[in-house]
Amino acid sequence: MPRNIEIKLRLDSPETTLQHIEAISDGRATELIQRDIFFHTPSGRLKLRCFPHRPAELIAYHRPDGDAPRGSTYSRVMIDDAEGLIRALESTVGIRGEVKKRRLLFGEERTRIHFDEVEGLGFFLELEVEMEETLSDGAGRAIAESLLKRLDLHHAEVIQGAYIDLLENGDG
Numbered sequence: 001m002p003r004n005i006e007i008k009l010r011l012d013s014p015e016t017t018l019q020h021i022e023a024i025s026d027g028r029a030t031e032l033i034q035r036d037i038f039f040h041t042p043s044g045r046l047k048l049r050c051f052p053h054r055p056a057e058l059i060a061y062h063r064p065d066g067d068a069p070r071g072s073t074y075s076r077v078m079i080d081d082a083e084g085l086i087r088a089l090e091s092t093v094g095i096r097g098e099v100k101k102r103r104l105l106f107g108e109e110r111t112r113i114h115f116d117e118v119e120g121l122g123f124f125l126e127l128e129v130e131m132e133e134t135l136s137d138g139a140g141r142a143i144a145e146s147l148l149k150r151l152d153l154h155h156a157e158v159i160q161g162a163y164i165d166l167l168e169n170g171d172g
Contacts, residue, residue, distance in 0.1 A: 002076075005129040005140030007069040007148070009156040014115075014123035018104070020151045021113055021125075025106035029115070032103040038096040038164045039089045045162060047099075048082060048089070056082035065165075067158040069127070069144035071137050099163045111147060118163050121171070125153065 011017050022029075035050040044062040056079040063072035079085050089095070099118060106113040114126040127147055129140040148154045159166065 001073045003071060003073045003131045005069045005131060005137060005144055006063060006072050006126065007144050008124055008126045008159040009148075009153055010159060011123040011125055011153075011156065014117075017123075017125060017151060017153065018115055021104075021106050021115055024147075024150055025108050025113060027107065029104040029106050032105055034099075034101050034103055036099040036101075036164070037086055038099070038162075040094045040096050045164075046089075046093075047164075048079065048085060050082050055080050056085070058085065065160040067160060069129070069141040071131075071140075072128075097164050097167055099167065101163070108147065109143075111143060113147075116163075121163060121166055124159065124163075125151070125156075 033052055036047045037050070039046045039048070041060075044060060046058070046060050049057045049059055058077045058079050059074060061072055061074035064070055086095075101116050101118045103117075104115040106115070110130045112128040112130065114124075114128070116124045116126060118124060127144050129143045131137070131140050145154070148156075165171075
């Protein structure tokens with residue numbers, strides 16, 4: 001199962017952060033409009049990520065909540081009939097909630113940098129360090145911590161869980 005090291009931060013100065021990201025990233029950003037429908041699960045998280053003009057992705061993942069870069073394992077399946085799957089899962093496990101966002105996706109070596117504007121919540125930065133079998137979680141955390149320092153975000157508010165958790169808790 002693929003894994004990565006992740007950390008998510010709330011941004012107080014999104015414009016400044018975006019300038020820093022553009023200065024250190026591998027190239028131009030890819031803009032993504034995403035609608036994530038979360039479903040109830042006994043463990044981990046399950047979401048269907050819908051895009052305007054391409055197939056959806058069903059993503060199952062396990063990531064502990066926490067205030068430091070943390071490991072995540074995930075699986076992703078392409079879905080051609082998103083609305084059909086939504087109806088099927090809604091009738092069996094139920095919909096937990098929905099997150100709508102505009103994401104600018106950047107790359108910096110082995111790290112995906114997400115600059116997110118989340119409807120009802122504001123601006124966030126998420127780092128996902130892609131892990132290889134030979135790379136330890138400690139090395140992945142060190143990469144994330146180094147990027148946070150380069151982006152001048154080592155003191156930013158860390159988000160413990162997922163955007164859906166913030167929406168459910170009214171933390172917008």
